[in-house]
Amino acid sequence: MKGIACVAMAVLLGVGFFSVSAFSQEEMVVVDNRVFDAPQRPSSRFEHDAHNEAAEIEDCAVCHHVYDDDGVLVEDESSEDSSCSECHGIADEGRIPNLRKAYHRNCKGCHREQGAGPVLCGECHPW
Ligand code: HEC
Ligand code: HEC
Ligand code: HEC
Ligand code: HEC
Known part of the structure; x- marks a missing residue:
């Protein structure tokens, strides 16, 4: 009995893991904060596709950028296959x-520059 429970548990955990990690950018509603060891804030709100549409951002590399070895931004290339982390x-x-810092500069930097989008902690990290 115990053995079966263990297997069931492992299967459930496995399913949970895959359904979480397999979510695509269309379904993304927050920036996952689990890469931080002990997050101090709830994950930031970010409805990937809806956000980029409302903000009229067409170039993926505005966020998913690529730099060469000299730290020069590579035009016409993007890194959406990689996590920021x-x-x-x-x-x-x-x-x-x-x-x-990377997230804050990218997100808040643009919001400040454009005078649109949240810059206050609680607007992105809701509590
Ligand atoms: C424009 C949105 C935005 C604003 C405004 C913002 N953050 Fe964040 N912040 C993020 C994103 C995105 C991350 C990456 C992880 C996540 O989703 O929490 C992050 C990560 C963090 C982290 C590291 C992860 C953690 O939870 O320990 C801390 C700490 C943090 N923010 C604190 C703040 C504080 C304090 C303020 C206000 C001074 C603030 N943030 C304002 C978007 C924002
Ligand atoms: C393939 C590697 C790579 C990925 C993926 C990546 N970055 Fe970067 N990023 C870099 C490098 C390298 C630099 C430093 C460039 C330099 O030398 O100035 C940098 C610099 C930055 C900077 C400071 C310069 C600037 O552009 O304002 C911000 C902000 C930033 N990254 C945010 C992000 C965010 C947010 C993500 C995910 C959406 C991300 N990065 C994904 C490599 C990467
Ligand atoms: C305003 C910033 C921004 C723009 C513009 C943007 N993305 Fe993203 N995208 C993000 C962030 C932040 C993540 C989460 C990255 C992480 O967790 O490391 C992400 C994640 C993704 C992922 C991974 C989804 C997953 O399941 O983890 C894909 C794929 C993706 N973006 C594709 C794109 C494409 C294609 C474009 C252009 C049409 C684009 N993105 C434009 C910020 C952006
Ligand atoms: C290149 C510019 C740019 C970047 C980069 C950017 N944003 Fe925005 N964001 C905007 C603009 C413009 C708006 C206002 C759009 C509108 O009119 O609704 C906005 C609005 C928002 C809103 C409020 C919309 C809502 O759903 O309530 C949130 C939350 C937000 N951004 C989070 C983020 C996060 C988190 C990041 C970084 C991962 C980010 N943004 C990166 C331009 C940007």
Whole structure:
């Protein structure tokens, strides 16, 4: 009996894992914060496709960018196959800002520049 329960549990966990990690950008409503060791805030609101449509952002590389070895932005290439966290670590690395800064500069930076979109903590991290 116990063995069956264990297998059932493993299957359930497995299904949970895959359904979470397989969500696509169309269904994305928050930026997953699980890559942070002990998140201090709830995940930021971000309805990927609806956001980009409302903000009229056509170029994926505005967020999913690619830099060459000299830190020069590569035009006409984008990195949406990679998570931000694959290049941005928990600590700064030379010119590469840490993950929290990377998100804040990208998100808040544009909102400030355009005078549209939230810049206050609670507007993105709801509590
Ligand atoms: C425009 C949206 C936006 C605003 C405004 C914003 N954040 Fe964030 N923040 C994010 C995103 C996106 C992440 C990446 C992970 C996530 O979804 O929480 C993040 C990550 C973080 C993290 C690291 C993960 C964690 O929870 O420990 C902290 C801490 C944080 N934000 C605090 C703040 C504070 C404090 C403010 C206000 C001064 C703020 N944020 C304002 C979007 C925002
Ligand atoms: C393939 C690796 C890679 C991925 C993926 C990546 N970045 Fe970067 N990012 C870099 C590098 C390298 C730099 C530093 C460039 C330099 O030398 O100035 C950088 C710099 C930045 C900067 C500071 C310069 C700027 O453009 O304003 C921000 C903000 C940033 N990244 C946000 C993000 C966000 C948000 C994501 C995910 C949507 C992301 N990055 C995904 C490699 C990456
Ligand atoms: C305003 C910023 C922004 C723009 C513009 C943007 N994305 Fe994203 N996208 C994100 C963020 C943030 C994530 C979550 C990244 C992470 O968790 O590391 C993401 C994740 C993704 C993912 C992974 C989804 C998953 O299941 O994890 C795909 C695929 C993707 N984006 C494709 C695109 C494509 C294609 C475009 C252009 C048509 C685009 N994105 C434009 C910010 C953006
Ligand atoms: C290149 C510019 C740009 C970038 C980058 C950007 N935004 Fe925005 N965002 C906007 C604009 C413009 C609006 C207002 C759109 C409108 O008129 O509804 C907006 C609106 C929003 C809103 C409010 C809309 C709603 O659903 O209630 C949220 C939340 C938001 N952005 C989160 C984020 C997060 C999180 C990131 C980073 C992962 C991000 N944004 C990156 C331009 C940007």
